[in-house]
Amino acid sequence: MGMWTVSRIKLTVATFMWTIASATFSKKVMLMKKTETATNCERAYHHGDLRRALIDAGSALLSEDQNWNFSLREVARKAGVSHNAPYNHFVDKNDLLAAVAAVGFQELRDRMLSSIAGIENPKAALIKTGVVYVNFGLANPARYRLMFGSALAHSATAGSALLETATMGARAILGDIILRGAQAGVFAVSARKKEDLQVAILTAWAGVHGLTMLKLDGLADTVAPNIINLPEKVAKAIGAGLFRR
């Protein structure tokens, strides 16, 4: 347990060497005996917390290469493990993929939440979350595309449950803000009408998601190039439709 972290870090460092070589080497060291395993020891045959390591490796690769096509084998390589090891922890490529996406959702949720800490005005909060949302996507293209890639939605594997809970974060935040605004009479929506609330939430989400995607695909620039504070301006325009007039 405590050892997890240690071996994980060492592994990451050792990634630059031949995977096979390092693997065999570690065997030798391991067999060498229980004496003085400390300094150079790669890892034991069993990793310890490979699941976590794989998710981390995936996240790292996602950050390194801004448009990267998720490859199970490369993740395994980065984790310093054979190409089939992941199958002990994930049923599918999609399953691993979903797990990596999930941490993305967590981070997005956290950023949105902390960005509106202390903001009382629902209007301001809504716009703020929108801006944070878009900027998150623009700063992490590959990660964002993975999170909203089609593969996840249709993955019938167990991972989709994990993803489900993760997405709840983002949309729950928008939902809370809009509900609060509606109750306070700030928005043009009645807090009583469930459907209107849902449509409002979806509208807000669709707006920021669409803007992020169009930006990432380079299409936004064909419409509105060189506009400063674009996310904020669009967020305001979207919000304008929800505010009480």
Next chain:
Amino acid sequence: MGMWTVSRIKLTVATFMWTIASATFSKKVMLMKKTETATNCERAYHHGDLRRALIDAGSALLSEDQNWNFSLREVARKAGVSHNAPYNHFVDKNDLLAAVAAVGFQELRDRMLSSIAGIENPKAALIKTGVVYVNFGLANPARYRLMFGSALAHSATAGSALLETATMGARAILGDIILRGAQAGVFAVSARKKEDLQVAILTAWAGVHGLTMLKLDGLADTVAPNIINLPEKVAKAIGAGLFRR
């Protein structure tokens, strides 16, 4: 050159039949004088208009399997041609992919345009195009995802120029409507301020694009399930932010 056109037309018409067969046919018609070769013969070594045939094959596959991962080889197979033949007409997989996406953009543009024929009111026109846009995406998931997939934006190949002109269609329509509305004083945007117009257009596009994507990925249903006329309601909500208040 003149013959070029002829064979191309024949191919297009015959798209619903086996591509190979049709190609052979047109070819044979031209050669027929020679020997009246035969009923069952395949096609000539050279296809005639393989480029078009490949685009058609791709479109067909896109329609058949609603989520299909574009595979160059499968397109070639469907066109009845070897797996490397496409490289004579497209520099890349991305290039072919862009060409197929382009016809999607054309169709989307046509649908949007014809849907607002005769509608004078810019508000109504804007909402109508939005609904048509979303419904197109929902009716053609694979095609829509291809059109807005990341691969195209970053393809440095020649095809992206083709795509560029194609995308212009969709956004030009929104642009026209919004400009007209602004000039008529119907929208909360000044026709004079270029930037405001651009932001308005982008907001509208982002809204419908985001809704389409969230719907396709099954995420919209986690927010607003079982809502009838959802596209129209969201389109109205988005438009509300653009209309004069």
Next chain:
DNA sequence: CTCCTGAAGTTGACAGTGTCAATATCGCAT
């Protein structure tokens, strides 16, 4: 203390992919 079972990792294989290089075919201008 041994044994052995089951989880975790490894190796090897297979079909499928995008792409490159070499080759074959054939329409067409000379």
Next chain:
DNA sequence: ATGCGATATTGACACTGTCAACTTCAGGAG
């Protein structure tokens, strides 16, 4: 008619996801 250039084919390569069979090892039963 003949050779050339565009078009199509075959073969190869590295890479992918996934399956099956094997090895390693920790920890509990006897």
